[in-house]
Amino acid sequence: MNEIIIASHNEGKVKEFRSMLKQFDVSVVSLRDLDFHDEIEETGSTFEENASIKAETISAHFHQPVIADDSGLVIDALDGRPGVFSARYAGEDKNDDANMDKVLYELKSVHESERTAQFVSVLAIAIPGKETTIVKGTCEGIISQEKIGEHGFGYDPVFYVPSLKKTMAQLEPSQKNQISHRANALKKLREQWSEIF
Ligand SMILES: O=c1nc[nH]c2c1ncn2[C@H]1C[C@H](O)[C@@H](COP(=O)(O)OP(=O)(O)OP(=O)(O)O)O1
Numbered sequence: 001m002n003e004i005i006i007a008s009h010n011e012g013k014v015k016e017f018r019s020m021l022k023q024f025d026v027s028v029v030s031l032r033d034l035d036f037h038d039e040i041e042e043t044g045s046t047f048e049e050n051a052s053i054k055a056e057t058i059s060a061h062f063h064q065p066v067i068a069d070d071s072g073l074v075i076d077a078l079d080g081r082p083g084v085f086s087a088r089y090a091g092e093d094k095n096d097d098a099n100m101d102k103v104l105y106e107l108k109s110v111h112e113s114e115r116t117a118q119f120v121s122v123l124a125i126a127i128p129g130k131e132t133t134i135v136k137g138t139c140e141g142i143i144s145q146e147k148i149g150e151h152g153f154g155y156d157p158v159f160y161v162p163s164l165k166k167t168m169a170q171l172e173p174s175q176k177n178q179i180s181h182r183a184n185a186l187k188k189l190r191e192q193w194s195e196i197f
């Protein structure tokens with residue numbers, strides 16, 4: 001196997017995959033590279049279902065191995081929201097700033113000790129003629145009181161990582177790629193890599 005498609009329209013994600021998959025000795029192609037602009041409907045109720053839908057749709061279309069990531073922010077004080085709805089939490093137009101504002105507003109009277117959260121990344125690997133493989137990675141954090149930092153994407157500016165005393169958006173990309181939910185999912189994938197391909 002020498003080429004894998006990343007079934008994502010999110011440039012932030014694709015960039016992280018490109019960087020982290022260097023260790024896997026495989027070339028990475030994105031949906032943008034392939035001129036595939038259709039939205040894939042994420043109709044599942046779990047990260048696992050949505051990751052499988054994305055991976056299998058693209059694998060069936062291009063007849064090639066595919067990795068898809070379905071990910072999001074799970075906040076304890078909000079009973080797990082935004083969860084699978086993270087990308088569209090504040091509306092259909094997928095606006096990171098509006099999504100973060102909504103989360104900060106909903107937590108405005110919640111004390112720091114109760115602002116615990118997890119980033120979750122579920123990867124589905126679909127290969128024509130094989131069963132889809134699923135791996136999951138998480139990263140623990142605390143929702144900050146305001147947006148801080150310029151790096152990364154999505155909810156990174158409001159996700160404070162206690163062990164590093166920084167928000168995810170204050171980390172250099174290389175640092176994020178060592179500790180993130182997506183990095184942790186890829187570590188699990190690495191352990192199974194030779195059995196999958
Ligand atoms: O490392 C991350 N740092 C910050 N935010 C993150 C991260 N990882 C996921 N997230 C947020 C972004 C989006 O609000 C949602 C993912 O939604 P999700 O449907 O998986 O991705 P998406 O629609 O942006 O792109 P696509 O489905 O084409 O891969 O969680």
Ligand SMILES: [Mg+2]
Pocket residue numbers: 042087
């Ligand atoms: Mg999506």
